[in-house]
Amino acid sequence: MGQLEVHAFDALIVGAGGAGLYAALRASGRVRTAVLSKVHPLRSHTGAAQGGIGAALGNVEEDKPEWHAFDTVKGGDYLVDQGAAVTLAEDAVRAVVELENWGLPFSRTSDGRIDQRRFGGHTRDFGQTPVRRSCYAGDRTGHMILQTLYQQCLKNGVAFFSEFQVVDVLVEGARCCGVVVLEIATGRLHVFRAKAVLFATGGFGRMFRVTSNAFANTGDGPAVLARRGVPLEDMEFFQFHPTGLRGLGILITEAVRGEGGVLLNRMNERFMEKYSPRLLDLAPRDIVARAIVTELRAGRGVKGDGSADDYVWLDARAIGKEALEAKLPDISGFCRTYLGLDPAADPIPVLPTAHYAMGGVPTDIDGRVRADAAGGFYEGLYAAGECACVSVHGANRLGTNSLVDLVVFGRRAGDHLATFAAGADLPEPHGELGGEAQAWLESILSGRQGPHPADLRDEMERTMTEKVGVFRAGAEMAAALEKIKELRAACHSVGLADRGRAFNYELLDLLELGNLLDLAMVTAASALNRRESRGAHAREDYPERDDAQWLKHTLAWLDGDQVILDALPVDLARWAPAPRTY
Amino acid sequence: MRVILLVRRRPPSPEGLEDEFGRYEVEVESHERLLDALVRVSRRDDPTLAFRRSCGHGVCGSDAMVINGRERLACKTLIRDLVDKDGDLVVVEPLRNLPVLKDLVVDQEDFLAAYRAVKPFLIAPEAEGGKERPQTSRERAAYENATNCILCGSCYSACLMLRAGKPFLGPAAVAQAFRFNEDSRDRGFEARLEALDKPKGIWPCESKAECTKACPRGLQVARQINDTKRRITRYKTLHEKA
Numbered sequence: 001m002g003q004l005e006v007h008a009f010d011a012l013i014v015g016a017g018g019a020g021l022y023a024a025l026r027a028s029g030r031v032r033t034a035v036l037s038k039v040h041p042l043r044s045h046t047g048a049a050q051g052g053i054g055a056a057l058g059n060v061e062e063d064k065p066e067w068h069a070f071d072t073v074k075g076g077d078y079l080v081d082q083g084a085a086v087t088l089a090e091d092a093v094r095a096v097v098e099l100e101n102w103g104l105p106f107s108r109t110s111d112g113r114i115d116q117r118r119f120g121g122h123t124r125d126f127g128q129t130p131v132r133r134s135c136y137a138g139d140r141t142g143h144m145i146l147q148t149l150y151q152q153c154l155k156n157g158v159a160f161f162s163e164f165q166v167v168d169v170l171v172e173g174a175r176c177c178g179v180v181v182l183e184i185a186t187g188r189l190h191v192f193r194a195k196a197v198l199f200a201t202g203g204f205g206r207m208f209r210v211t212s213n214a215f216a217n218t219g220d221g222p223a224v225l226a227r228r229g230v231p232l233e234d235m236e237f238f239q240f241h242p243t244g245l246r247g248l249g250i251l252i253t254e255a256v257r258g259e260g261g262v263l264l265n266r267m268n269e270r271f272m273e274k275y276s277p278r279l280l281d282l283a284p285r286d287i288v289a290r291a292i293v294t295e296l297r298a299g300r301g302v303k304g305d306g307s308a309d310d311y312v313w314l315d316a317r318a319i320g321k322e323a324l325e326a327k328l329p330d331i332s333g334f335c336r337t338y339l340g341l342d343p344a345a346d347p348i349p350v351l352p353t354a355h356y357a358m359g360g361v362p363t364d365i366d367g368r369v370r371a372d373a374a375g376g377f378y379e380g381l382y383a384a385g386e387c388a389c390v391s392v393h394g395a396n397r398l399g400t401n402s403l404v405d406l407v408v409f410g411r412r413a414g415d416h417l418a419t420f421a422a423g424a425d426l427p428e429p430h431g432e433l434g435g436e437a438q439a440w441l442e443s444i445l446s447g448r449q450g451p452h453p454a455d456l457r458d459e460m461e462r463t464m465t466e467k468v469g470v471f472r473a474g475a476e477m478a479a480a481l482e483k484i485k486e487l488r489a490a491c492h493s494v495g496l497a498d499r500g501r502a503f504n505y506e507l508l509d510l511l512e513l514g515n516l517l518d519l520a521m522v523t524a525a526s527a528l529n530r531r532e533s534r535g536a537h538a539r540e541d542y543p544e545r546d547d548a549q550w551l552k553h554t555l556a557w558l559d560g561d562q563v564i565l566d567a568l569p570v571d572l573a574r575w576a577p578a579p580r581t582y
Numbered sequence: 583m584r585v586i587l588l589v590r591r592r593p594p595s596p597e598g599l600e601d602e603f604g605r606y607e608v609e610v611e612s613h614e615r616l617l618d619a620l621v622r623v624s625r626r627d628d629p630t631l632a633f634r635r636s637c638g639h640g641v642c643g644s645d646a647m648v649i650n651g652r653e654r655l656a657c658k659t660l661i662r663d664l665v666d667k668d669g670d671l672v673v674v675e676p677l678r679n680l681p682v683l684k685d686l687v688v689d690q691e692d693f694l695a696a697y698r699a700v701k702p703f704l705i706a707p708e709a710e711g712g713k714e715r716p717q718t719s720r721e722r723a724a725y726e727n728a729t730n731c732i733l734c735g736s737c738y739s740a741c742l743m744l745r746a747g748k749p750f751l752g753p754a755a756v757a758q759a760f761r762f763n764e765d766s767r768d769r770g771f772e773a774r775l776e777a778l779d780k781p782k783g784i785w786p787c788e789s790k791a792e793c794t795k796a797c798p799r800g801l802q803v804a805r806q807i808n809d810t811k812r813r814i815t816r817y818k819t820l821h822e823k824a
């Protein structure tokens with residue numbers, strides 16, 4: 001073992017996807033900044049985003065940020081903080097132009113401007129008809145954003161520490177002082193002290209069995225923070241994307257439907273006509289995911305037997321071969337590679353796949369992390385991107401708004417953090433730095449006997465998928481919560497077979513599993529607590545939205561094997577909640 | 583179905599640098615990816631097996647490796663395709679031309695340093711405040727193919743010049759120089775010559791085109807290298823006349 005290496009920076013950014021890189025760009029010119037990432041920045045999951053980034057440029061038809069903000073609020077079933085949604089929509093326009101100026105290869109209109117296409121829930125005139133708002137680069141929009149931001153970071157000499165896994169955060173009262181990280185290449189722990197820390201670690205879809213998320217999406221930031229007393233907001237709201245490739249969960253972008261693809265059941269009925277007469281296949285994702293599961297349950301899936309691997313068709317044939325290759329080349333490639341089919345000739349078998357966490361670390365619009373329900377904030381602690389909850393997605397995120405969130409709030413958090421760090425002293429943490437993490441690491445590598453982590457992971461994934469999925473009910477969620485508690489207890493006594501230190505992926509797997517179980521427990525407890533249906537949280541025992549009781553954010557604290565719950569008011573300053581019909 | 587994986591193992595320490603092959607029999611569904619089989623081995627049979635992984639569907643570039651002698655992404659390689667072609671014995675090795683750190687994990691620093699050296703970012707005068715720079719679809723098409731690079735390192739591994747020890751920048755770095763040089767918004771061609779136009783730059787390439795064959799993202803790497811060579815030659819000819 002031996003001494004931990006201690007580093008000191010003005011600003012630390014944990015995570016190098018879209019939000020982390022944008023923040024790094026803004027901060028690195030002003031204060032000494034380091035970016036820590038568990039994978040090389042170019043491997044970050046932002047790169048997997050496909051369909052587009054919404055911004056009311058109005059390049060192909062009339063559009064306004066105000067309409068974008070309204071769609072975001074309504075799409076989130078009115079659990080969105082409305083001022084934050086306005087910021088999202090207004091800043092989106094500037095951010096997209098900035099990305100273009102940095103060289104992002106957007107697809108273009110015939111007159112050479114950024115092209116835009118339709119996406120679910122994005123409308124003109126407060127919900128009237130679909131509008132072309134999604135700016136895109138083929139179906140590789142996230143890849144291009146990640147590349148462009150990383151290129152700019154290289155140009156600006158940002159300091160990266162790649163393959164460093166965060167394991168703990170140093171917090172003294174309400175002051176963040178730094179992080180403890182594991183260097184994957186050596187198995188050594190490092191302490192990074194800093195005046196300000198931003199967490200931008202992404203999502204945690206890996207708690208589910210079928211997911212579009214990367215192996216790396218294990219919620220490391222929110223879990224590490226929650227274990228040190230930071231609350232988590234709206235964790236019950238998890239998005240299931242309607243169209244994952246059957247059996248694999250690989251994302252098939254909503255842009256397929258934006259370009260004219262339709263969903264069909266076994267009778268070749270365009271079933272979305274029943275569920276969303278106005279927006280049809282371009283209804284928001286929660287509605288489409290529920291429609292698919294409802295069709296399957298009624299025996300109208302392609303197999304028709306209601307089995308777990310039954311599916312529906314996504315028919316993209318009307319788009320035509322040429323447009324598919326030009327506008328959706330990766331999707332066409334995925335279909336060929338994984339299913340051996342050509343979407344220009346054959347319908348695509350799809351099923352909902354766990355996709356996006358609306359909830360996360362509670363922040364204001366500058367990324368500052370909330371400490372309580374009374375308006376208190378941590379000092380020097382920030383979060384942005386999928387791991388954060390501003391909240392601009394409320395109970396259900398609209399397509400394209402994840403990329404908007406990254407660039408808008410990554411940028412804002414980077415600015416605020418740099419200003420803060422420029423005027424702050426390096427805080428002095430008490431006690432032995434990283435001592436607890438070091439003791440844990442030594443014990444875990446000492447060859448103790450315990451349950452097999454792979455069994456625990458399988459059970460977690462199965463439990464969350466079956467009991468905290470698209471449709472939910474009290475008894476099932478209660479059972480899930482108990483099961484997750486058992487798995488957590490068992491996880492604390494796991495032993496490792498690999499006792500080496502260099503590139504010990506079993507150790508990494510275990511750290512990730514511990515993080516996922518913590519977040520799964522908060523998710524199940526928050527979901528069980530919310531006795532209504534809203535957005536992605538659809539309860540069969542409470543099928544209606546209940547604004548009188550539940551138009552409020554959940555705030556949840558991890559406390560041993562308990563979850564403590566409180567509520568935060570929703571900013572409703574602009575639009576009064578109305579029934580959500582499409 | 584059952585397949586046998588032979589995975590080249592390398593201990594992480596400098597002592598005992600003796601490679602050996604781990605032999606694993608794995609039960610897989612025929613539609614599964616090689617990555618699924620490797621994950622199963624590492625979670626169930628041999629937790630010491632090291633390999634990088636992330637997105638699982640061919641867009642992040644983490645799991646490039648040499649599979650049955652060819653560079654591939656493990657997550658984009660279906661077991662059934664391997665078995666149909668080569669039988670149920672699958673040989674898995676780390677990328678070539680890069681130092682191995684442990685098992686299938688290579689040190690990508692040389693590869694990434696070459697990438698950084700070509701200034702892989704837009705070099706252009708400030709855009710007019712708050713406005714996008716127009717670009718026609720035809721102008722975009724001139725470089726679009728090269729934007730699909732995920733820097734997985736497959737081309738670097740397959741390059742015969744690098745294998746022969748020639749001091750070449752490597753295919754991906756040149757492809758990324760091409761990506762910006764051919765972008766109608768870019769003015770950085772001369773700035774990139776510093777890395778490209780020298781004996782250790784673009785010139786050792788002999789156009790064997792193994793890079794294009796190895797690319798899992800369909801980049802026309804060899805063509806982009808040749809186009810870049812021609813553009814440099816043209817530039818120098820004009821420059822010398824002037």
